[in-house]
Amino acid sequence: xxxxxxxxxxxxxxxxxTGTARYAAEYVAPDxxxxxxxxxxxxxxxxxxxxxxxxxxxxxxxxxxxHENRPSLAWFSRSWQDEVAPPGSPxxxxxxxxxxxxxxxxxxxxxxxxxxxxxxxxxLRIEYETLPHATDLGAAREEAYEPRKKRSGxxxxxxxxxxxxAGYEAGAVKxxxxxxxxxxxHNPMEMHAATVVWEGxxxxxxxxxxxxxxxxxxxxHNVFGIPSDQVRVVNAYVGGAFGxxxxxxxxxxxxxxxxxxxxxxxxxxxxRQQMFTFTHRPDTIxxxxxxxxxxxxxxxxxxxxxxxTSRFEDYQEAVVNWAGLLYKCDNTLxxxxxxxxxxxxxxxxxAPGAATxxxxxxxxxxxxxYAAKLDPLEFRLRNYSEIDQDNNRKxxxxxxxxxxxxGAERFGWGxxxxxxxxxxxxxxxxxxxxxxxxxxxxxxxxxxNAVLHADGRVEVACATSDIGTxxxxxxxxxxxxxxxxxxxxxxxxxxxxDLPKSPVSGxxxxxxxxxxxxxxxxxxxxxxxxxxxxxxxDSPLAxxxxxRVVFDGGAIRLADDEARAVALTDVLTAHHxxxxxxxxxxxxxxxxxxxxxxxxxxxxxxxxxxDAQLKVVRVTRIVNAVAAGRILNPKTARSQILGGxxxxxxxxxxxxxxxxxxxxxxxxxxLAEYHVAAHADVQGIDVIFVDxxxxxxxxxxxxxxxxxxIVGTPAAIANAIFHATGKxxxxxxxxxxxxxx
Amino acid sequence: MSDTETLxxxxxxxxxxxxxTLTVNGERHALRLAPWVTLLDLLRERLHLTxxxxxxxHGQCGACTVLVDGVRMNSxxxxxxxRDGCEITTVEGLAEGGRLHPVQEAFIEQDAFQCGxxxxxxxxSAVGLIREGHAxxxxxxxxLMSGNLCRCGAYTNIVAAIEQAMGEQAMGEQxxxxxxxx
Ligand code: FES
Ligand code: FES
Numbered sequence: 041x042x043x044x045x046x047x048x049x050x051x052x053x054x055x056x057x058t059g060t061a062r063y064a065a066e067y068v069a070p071d072x073x074x075x076x077x078x079x080x081x082x083x084x085x086x087x088x089x090x091x092x093x094x095x096x097x098x099x100x101x102x103x104x105x106x107h108e109n110r111p112s113l114a115w116f117s118r119s120w121q122d123e124v125a126p127p128g129s130p131x132x133x134x135x136x137x138x139x140x141x142x143x144x145x146x147x148x149x150x151x152x153x154x155x156x157x158x159x160x161x162x163x164l165r166i167e168y169e170t171l172p173h174a175t176d177l178g179a180a181r182e183e184a185y186e187p188r189k190k191r192s193g194x195x196x197x198x199x200x201x202x203x204x205x206a207g208y209e210a211g212a213v214k215x216x217x218x219x220x221x222x223x224x225x226h227n228p229m230e231m232h233a234a235t236v237v238w239e240g241x242x243x244x245x246x247x248x249x250x251x252x253x254x255x256x257x258x259x260x261h262n263v264f265g266i267p268s269d270q271v272r273v274v275n276a277y278v279g280g281a282f283g284x285x286x287x288x289x290x291x292x293x294x295x296x297x298x299x300x301x302x303x304x305x306x307x308x309x310x311x312r313q314q315m316f317t318f319t320h321r322p323d324t325i326x327x328x329x330x331x332x333x334x335x336x337x338x339x340x341x342x343x344x345x346x347x348x349t350s351r352f353e354d355y356q357e358a359v360v361n362w363a364g365l366l367y368k369c370d371n372t373l374x375x376x377x378x379x380x381x382x383x384x385x386x387x388x389x390x391a392p393g394a395a396t397x398x399x400x401x402x403x404x405x406x407x408x409x410y411a412a413k414l415d416p417l418e419f420r421l422r423n424y425s426e427i428d429q430d431n432n433r434k435x436x437x438x439x440x441x442x443x444x445x446x447g448a449e450r451f452g453w454g455x456x457x458x459x460x461x462x463x464x465x466x467x468x469x470x471x472x473x474x475x476x477x478x479x480x481x482x483x484x485x486x487x488x489n490a491v492l493h494a495d496g497r498v499e500v501a502c503a504t505s506d507i508g509t510x511x512x513x514x515x516x517x518x519x520x521x522x523x524x525x526x527x528x529x530x531x532x533x534x535x536x537x538d539l540p541k542s543p544v545s546g547x548x549x550x551x552x553x554x555x556x557x558x559x560x561x562x563x564x565x566x567x568x569x570x571x572x573x574x575x576x577x578d579s580p581l582a583x584x585x586x587x588r589v590v591f592d593g594g595a596i597r598l599a600d601d602e603a604r605a606v607a608l609t610d611v612l613t614a615h616h617x618x619x620x621x622x623x624x625x626x627x628x629x630x631x632x633x634x635x636x637x638x639x640x641x642x643x644x645x646x647x648x649x650x651d652a653q654l655k656v657v658r659v660t661r662i663v664n665a666v667a668a669g670r671i672l673n674p675k676t677a678r679s680q681i682l683g684g685x686x687x688x689x690x691x692x693x694x695x696x697x698x699x700x701x702x703x704x705x706x707x708x709x710x711l712a713e714y715h716v717a718a719h720a721d722v723q724g725i726d727v728i729f730v731d732x733x734x735x736x737x738x739x740x741x742x743x744x745x746x747x748x749x750i751v752g753t754p755a756a757i758a759n760a761i762f763h764a765t766g767k768x769x770x771x772x773x774x775x776x777x778x779x780x781x
Numbered sequence: 782m783s784d785t786e787t788l789x790x791x792x793x794x795x796x797x798x799x800x801x802t803l804t805v806n807g808e809r810h811a812l813r814l815a816p817w818v819t820l821l822d823l824l825r826e827r828l829h830l831t832x833x834x835x836x837x838x839h840g841q842c843g844a845c846t847v848l849v850d851g852v853r854m855n856s857x858x859x860x861x862x863x864r865d866g867c868e869i870t871t872v873e874g875l876a877e878g879g880r881l882h883p884v885q886e887a888f889i890e891q892d893a894f895q896c897g898x899x900x901x902x903x904x905x906s907a908v909g910l911i912r913e914g915h916a917x918x919x920x921x922x923x924x925l926m927s928g929n930l931c932r933c934g935a936y937t938n939i940v941a942a943i944e945q946a947m948g949e950q951a952m953g954e955q956x957x958x959x960x961x962x963x
Contacts, residue, residue, distance in 0.1 A: 281896075679892050679935060719924070
């Protein structure tokens with residue numbers, strides 16, 4: 041008991057600090073061959089000719105795969121659509137001679153050694169016929185359209201309320217502005233990789249960098265026609281993903297294709313450059329039009345966004361779905377459109393839609409607060425919404441007001457002077473800014489099982505993943521709590537398609553979903569163990585009922601006389617059992633979702649120091665107060681928020697992938713030129729979890745934490761920069777050049 | 782195949798390569814290697830010491846940091862032949878017997894990682910940093926650790942872990958860092 045809610049070090053910590061945790065590219069197999077991917081240098085066109093002779097002549101080269109010698113593959117688009125695919129026809133690697141985007145994989149060179157494959161890949165001669173391409177959202181926005189088919193799981197923009205135009209005109213203070221954030225790439229530290237082990241009898245074991253082993257398993261089945269029971273996908277350790285591993289990507293396809301064609305084990309590891317060639321956070325333009333009356337009450341909120349997608353899929357995210365539920369306003373209008381570019385399909389990246397949308401919303405709210413001469417926090421409090429006005433529903437819980445107050449208190453917000461540029465220290469301009477964060481608290485149908493072994497070991501299993509989120513640890517805590525055993529006695533098995541059914545790990549739903557499933561399995565196991573214990577000769581529990589016993593210290597005890605107990609191991613011994621196993625499942629409650637809205641909230645406060653002359657910006661302090669229901673493990677939970685905040689700093693100040701529109705290609709496709717926050721950039725982050733009991737949101741009262749840390753952080757920093765410098769930069773990231781002129 | 786099973790392989794290209802002798806985590810390896818094999822790929826693909834990570838292969842991320850004669854280096858920027866005769870310590874060589882190195886202990890206690898992929902590089906870099914003796918404040922640690930990126934954003938806790946390990950070492954509570962090479 042007492043495991044849930046206790047700060048607990050990661051159960052996989054030792055494996056990670058000693059280098060024994062194995063990631064996708066780290067499994068060994070006899071006779072392993074290495075595949076190196078060749079990428080298209082043109083953005084749109086056709087392959088005219090391929091000359092592989094020089095590549096094939098390199099000693100050790102086994103084969104060069106292109107669209108000319110690929111095996112037969114699924115025909116229907118449906119077969120290529122994975123569990124989280126947006127509407128459209130997914131990209132098919134090596135399918136035909138068409139080039140859809142720069143960086144598209146066009147060949148896989150397989151050799152006995154990595155170095156030989158890498159060298160031979162440079163010798164492949166490919167002739168292209170080029171066609172005109174477009175990679176500029178600024179130009180393509182003219183042709184933006186409302187996506188015809190909605191992406192499942194992404195609610196369309198809320199219906200308009202009142203009359204946004206009239207409300208805008210009636211306002212005493214107004215703001216109309218356009219905000220933009222360019223492309224971002226996930227860049228997990230581990231590059232996408234797949235090791236496919238040829239097991240010799242047609243079966244393959246696939247170690248892939250993915251957020252969903254079962255999603256990949258069915259993709260392989262659907263695309264290659266390999267029976268599912270001959271494919272096992274393992275992702276026991278995932279070196280970060282942030283959404284890049286939600287869908288099956290081409291490293292998986294190419295490694296499986298090569299292994300099954302060559303009937304030997306194959307490893308494919310992408311290069312860092314190739315990490316910029318499959319998914320990205322889309323380029324986004326947001327148009328805001330807000331007005332408030334003389335009391336600082338919103339009279340109109342209009343939020344329109346256009347984002348890029350690819351030519352073949354309508355990727356969608358919830359960019360404009362937040363203002364209507366965050367702020368009380370009777371006149372609203374929300375609009376969301378897509379424009380097609382010759383790029384790979386964008387994908388979910390940490391808090392997709394919200395991380396972006398809240399830049400527009402929260403920077404605009406800050407601007408309007410200044411127009412109304414109101415403290416930005418006070419302005420938000422005046423427009424606080426107690427209900428989800430978009431759907432006219434109550435919240436399962438919403439401790440955002442508390443988060444505002446506790447965060448402001450810790451930050452010292454009360455000492456802020458309103459005028460921009462008014463807080464100075466030596467040659468540094470100090471700026472304090474704040475913003476709100478919000479994310480949906482989701483839960484997905486998930487199954488798990490729980491086993492008690494005769495030696496007292498507990499094993500829980502579920503096909504979910506730990507992408508650095510701490511899943512291993514919280515599941516161990518949940519099992520230890522339910523069964524009253526030491527944490528060290530619990531083994532968690534996840535990241536394997538053979539295990540009980542789980543969706544991809546993403547959207548912050550894993551703790552609520554896999555957690556509830558494991559708890560359900562453990563509760564079932566409690567029931568069986570209790571029954572067995574009661575049936576033992578002279579059992580002290582003979583007359584007890586399940587609600588009158590506790591599981592503690594490895595035993596089942598009478599609640600009012602804990603000395604009277606049966607050890608769990610004795611239960612199995614008495615019945616000559618080597619193990620007892622139970623299954624459990626959890627799904628969201630339909631009735632509850634119709635009655636309540638469920639969201640996580642945060643209040644982010646940021647301090648920046650800007651060099652008055654050089655305009656170098658440093659973020660010196662962040663206070664992030666998070667209301668996310670029940671916190672299972674404050675230690676790993678804090679890390680989730682720290683990570684989100686750091687990525688939010690990147691979004692505010694550093695991260696943007698820049699295309700050269702002449703070539704239709706991202707130019708800064710490496711970690712030296714795509715700058716992510718480094719040690720020297722990060723200091724003084726303070727995370728607060730606001731008390732928020734919530735019995736309704738999910739069985740364990742959990743809301744999830746993977747996304748909320750990033751949401752609001754970029755706007756808080758942008759607003760702090762305005763406060764420091766008096767300059768509104770509406771195009772993020774806010775790099776020095778934008779502050780200099 | 783079991784996780785611990787290792788396989789040795791010599792390629793056609795390696796057979797007539799250069800002869801190189803390296804001591805890795807105290808174990809001597811006499812190898813014939815093609816000159817284009819990096820130290821990182823040697824460790825990961827031929828010696829199956831996959832604790833050392835590849836995050837960019839271009840010296841831009843620090844995931845591949847190892848200690849070469851006690852000095853921290855990006856192993857992706859070293860050709861193995863350049864390090865003939867050197868002593869290499871990887872993350873697998875830091876613990877003594879079953880006992881973790883103080884930096885490893887501190888990383889677990891401070892939750893100084895999430896996905897764990899940058900972690901071996903951060904740890905080796907931290908051991909090198911402590912040995913260099915130039916970092917005395919959190920700010921100096923941040924500056925001198927900036928070659929090691931962490932996309933999970935565990936920086937705050939990494940610095941806390943390094944401070945903890947440095948503190949323990951200064952107080953002499955823990956044995957000095959092993960893996961110094963000389
Ligand atoms: S892999 Fe060597 S620095 Fe990135
Ligand atoms: S822990 Fe994931 S990159 Fe550092």
